[in-house]
Amino acid sequence: RDRRLLHSDAVRQAIHTITGLRDVELGHELAQVRAELPGTQGRQARHEHEEWKRLAERVEAAIRAFWDGQSNVEPIHVLAGDQRAILLMRISELPDVVVHHISAIIEGNDGCVPLESRIGLIASLRYATDRRLVAALVSLVEAERGELVARAARVLGGIDDARVHPALAERFERSFVNVERVALAGALGMHGDCRGLNEVRSSLEEDQPQLLLQALEAMESLGSSESTDPVIKFLGHPDVTIATQAARTAARIADGRALDELTAKHNATSVPALRAAIEDALSAIAARMELRGEEAATIDWSEVGNKPAPRKGARDSVPSIVLGWRDYFMGRVWLLLGRMAWANARFESAAARREGWAIPLIGIGMAFARREQFALALPAFRRAIEIDRPRIERNPILVRAMAKSFLHRAEQVEREGRDDVARGLVGEVLTLDLRRAPGTVRFELKRKHDVLSRGERGDVPSAA
Known part of the structure; x- marks a missing residue:
């Protein structure tokens, strides 16, 4: 080179x-x-x-x-x-x-x-494109029913292989389960077959969160400019997962008419995850309009941006600033010496000396996260997020540690049988702007949220 x-x-x-x-x-x-x-x-x-x-x-x-x-x-x-x-x-x-x-x-x-773990593994293969998986996935689509077929169809939709389209089309024609048909329609759309478009559009009118989410996902491959209005209306949905999926689908459709609605919703919402999804959608739509030779949309990012509210209150006195930093650095020293309890006490003292100072709290969270004590790391991260959320969201190292702490703690409580607590933890972290977290962590958090939410609704996957 x-x-x-x-x-x-x-x-x-x-x-x-x-x-x-x-x-x-x-x-x-x-x-x-x-x-x-x-x-x-x-x-x-x-x-x-x-x-x-x-x-x-x-x-x-x-x-x-x-x-x-x-x-x-x-x-x-x-x-x-x-x-x-x-x-x-x-x-x-x-x-x-x-x-x-x-x-x-x-x-x-x-x-x-077990069956639930099979479903989880297939969900983890969502973006796999290895042709060596086709035979197993096709046999699953042909022989099973329900959630297994839906998951397998989503994987097959992204694999370029001559065996895939006939298997998806044959199963779509004989399937009668809504969750299957919507997933199969979306997978067929990825192969250029839009036979399931009308059914997916009708599913957008259903009052079933899981079916609605799958229909919005399917519209990523099936949608056109005519689908913009039915998709955009879900930006205001109370379920953040559905609202963010609507933003992603609008980005794939890339209709310039959605820009105004996306901008208005961005400036109205206070949910960081939705704001992040809308920012990505605005950029994607503008870029695709330019590639199509249409009049390029000019986005005024001074009016569209994640602008944190300015902090109010009196400035810290010089002695409190000096003593705060002293306690903070002493906490770092105790960490190096392996004295976690003493380090934690110093960090807490530093945080107490200055109002709205997140750095010592981040130090506590990072220290516990490195030791894989995730139950102790979460309270510190939560306090830091409440004080200075953008500092964590915009730092790849911090957002990675924070997101992995929530994920691993959710896995721990799930193994203990407390699915409701795990669901709450995953849902909590998914409301934040995780764009700077590793893609694998973001993917696993979304997959975990989907699995736990299905359990909350009582959906039971069926097999033939």
Whole structure:
């Protein structure tokens, strides 16, 4: 490679754009491109790839032991959610033995993974494009019913293989379950077949949150400019998950008529996650209009932006500032010495000396998160978010630690059988702007929220 090309303005702009992309669907491709970049971004991407290879090697060895009868623990099932998402993001690079094991779980031939875990695994494959999975997924679509078919159809929609479209079309014609038909219609739309468009449009009128969410997802591939109004009206839905999905669907449809409504809703809502989704939608619509040769929409970002309310109150006195920083640095010293209790006391003292100072609270949360004491990290992160939310949301390191703390704590309480608490934790963190969190963490949080919400509604997946 000619390193001199890296210093051109066009290449620098391309590097800046690539490093700013956070689309979960492009996670594998973006990781490959970033590994070729110079500087810190490239080194970090290469380090992450090395970590992934070590994880893949451990899982492969555990799978061989499982099928050889040396272990009765299924290796994929016991992985933490974010680790499983990281592993499956690069499924095309996994050896055949791992992919065949995943296919066995999909088909239910492993002999030990329960139905809910099969559904969870298929959901984790949402953006997988590996053709080695097609046979297992097609057999699932042909033989099963309900949630299993819907999940498998979404995965098949993104795989370019000659076997996929006939299987989806045949199942769509003989299916009578709404959740199946909407998912199949969306998957067919990804292959250029719009036979299910009218059914998906009618599902937008249903008062069933899960069906409504799936219909909005399906409209990403089926929608056109005629679908703008039915989609945009859901920006005001009380369920934040549905409202943010409406914003994402509007971004895919990319009709310029939605800009005014999106801008108005952005300035009216106080939910950070919805504001973030609308900002991404505004940028995407403007870009697609320009690519189509239409009059480019000019967005006044001075009027559209996540502007935190200015803090009110008296300024801290000089002694309180000095003593606050002294306590904070003493807390850092105690952390280095491994004295967690003393460090925590110093951080609390620092936070108490200055009103509205989030840095010591962030220090507490990060310290507990590094020690995987997530139950203790959450209160500190919550207090810091209440005081200075943008500081956390705009810092990739902080937002990653905060999001993973919520995710891992939700997994802990879910294992204890407290699904309602886990659902509340995941729903709480999903209201924040997580665009700077790792894509695998965001994906796993959304998947976990979907699974737990289905449990709340009492949806029971059926099998043939």
